[in-house]
């Protein structure tokens with residue numbers, strides 16, 4: 341087994357780190373405080389090719405692979421988790437399924453502008469009553485000649501207000517349950533499609549989380565992704581890939597917080613020595629870095645399986661579960677290492693602590709990841 | 721217009737340089753190597769000239785051991801069209817003049833209209849190669865340039881160089897050698913496409929014999945390297961404020977002779 345990034349992957353990692361340090365670091369605290377979407381830096385991420393990393397060049401992407409995506413995303417998240425989720429949704433939840441299931445014409449219209457960073461895409465599955473239970477879709481799409489009429493609400497949609505294209509899951513045949521779910525690409529500006537609200541959040545505050553409303557919205561049949569009834573499979577496949585991205589985001593958040601804790605442990609003194617000399621602080625630091633390494637390896641393993649065309653559902657669930665739990669634990673302890681200063685905004689670890697929480701929730705809660713893993717090991 | 725950029729691979733600016741087992745060399749273990757920052761300004765400027773003119777070729781060249789290919793690959797990822805690697809044991813330990821001779825020979829073969837370099841490499845800070853190169857070629861040269869503009873015909877370049885208190889502006893007939901100062905531009909990040917495409921671009925190995933050169937004994941030899949002495953620890957003056965201030969003033973005057 342070889343654990344080594346290729347020369348390209350290393351260059352991509354280095355570029356993402358430099359970009360994050362020089363362009364994102366200076367604004368990270370401010371956009372969090374103001375809950376402001378960072379248009380300027382997201383545009384630059386697009387120009388650099390970070391918004392369509394694994395999409396082939398023919399469709400506006402960068403033609404790299406999932407491992408490159410993971411290492412770049414971790415570097416961005418190490419500095420700002422909001423930028424990381426914006427990047428992750430565009431790559432994994434929108435770009436990936438549109439590439440995989442789109443016809444050439446659909447890729448041209450709906451993927452090329454998004455993968456090249458000229459527009460953003462979002463993924464609209466969750467509804468008020470359909471979170472973990474994503475099968476319980478109430479949004480309907482009723483066929484009307486060469487259109488569908490879409491009616492319903494989608495909740496907590498990342499980049500929902502910013503995106504030019506929404507990948508929307510709807511019930512086209514209620515009687516067939518989740519086998520009656522279909523996927524549609526709805527363009528911003530389509531009559532009957534509106535954004536009703538933006539959420540005020542605990543963490544990833546600079547990312548846009550919006551509610552989408554569809555009211556007899558006429559969507560051309562040409563905008564249906566895949567066949568009727570294939571929607572749930574498309575959604576689950578996208579989430580498998582997305583979970584690798586969220587795992588990378590969690591590893592990045594944990595790493596950023598750990599580095600701050602390490603630095604602080606060297607500088608802050610108590611009882612006549614740097615606090616890093618106290619065994620209980622050392623214990624925390626040792627646990628932090630060990631868990632981060634483990635989470636990173638699980639994440640890279642899932643990415644490697646995806647790149648090799650092998651099954652990765654379970655590997656992605658394990659990576660997401662372990663990385664999210666690690667991010668929460670590490671950021672909690674990073675605040676602890678900082679003592680009272682950790683509780684103060686000026687010291688920044690509190691931002692990492694707030695940002696970590698979402699990684700245990702979206703794209704399947706930690707409980708749902710355990711369900712996925714348990715089903716696999718029990719063969720049920 | 722063909723532009724050649726001469727770059728050097730140097731230890732990362734964050735490296736804690738240590739003297740090696742051979743005290744004339746640094747210990748290279750664990751060093752991350754980068755393109756010397758001033759050379760990045762040169763690469764960026766070359767790419768901008770090409771982009772502005774809508775055509776042309778930018779060739780990166782570097783002299784050094786095998787690892788130098790990584791630095792050349794970074795230049796290709798930024799957008800250079802191809803690279804030349806002067807890679808031969810004959811150049812082991814080449815001093816600035818031997819380096820300049822090798823570069824001059826490859827430039828004679830390539831015949832670019834413009835050569836760009838950094839004002840100095842940030843490892844040994846000699847800053848000599850540019851001038852030596854221009855001298856060997858018989859070309860005009862301007863160093864520490866902050867601005868440049870090649871005319872529409874590609875026959876002259878106007879270059880503004882940094883001097884004490886202002887800029888000194890020159891018109892140089894092409895071909896010429898320019899050496900970049902910080903502030904000339906803001907180097908771009910390589911895009912992912914650039915990085916992915918870099919592997920498909922050519923890095924050609926050039927041997928001394930290809931340039932009609934043999935091994936050249938260095939005229940300059942390093943006698944030894946010495947690490948900076950460790951900084952002595954600071955002194956904390958104890959006592960109440962009036963006494964401490966008095967002692968501080970005394971120490972600054974008598975011990976440090978600073979005031």
Ligand SMILES: Cc1cc2nc3c(=O)[nH]c(=O)nc-3n(C[C@H](O)[C@H](O)[C@H](O)COP(=O)(O)OP(=O)(O)OC[C@H]3O[C@@H](n4cnc5c(N)ncnc54)[C@H](O)[C@@H]3O)c2cc1C
Nearest residue numbers: 463464465466471472473496497498549702703704705707
């Ligand atoms: C900031 C943010 C961004 C989001 N972005 C998107 C997006 O871009 N697109 C999108 O479609 N959705 C998005 N979501 C929605 C997110 O995926 C859901 O919130 C998540 O899946 C959980 O669903 P829920 O909130 O309805 O919680 P519920 O499903 O109501 O869960 C509540 C609790 O019950 C537990 N639970 C539920 N079912 C089970 C079970 N079977 N076994 C054990 N425990 C269970 C859960 O783990 C959780 O602890 C986002 C959410 C947030 C907060």
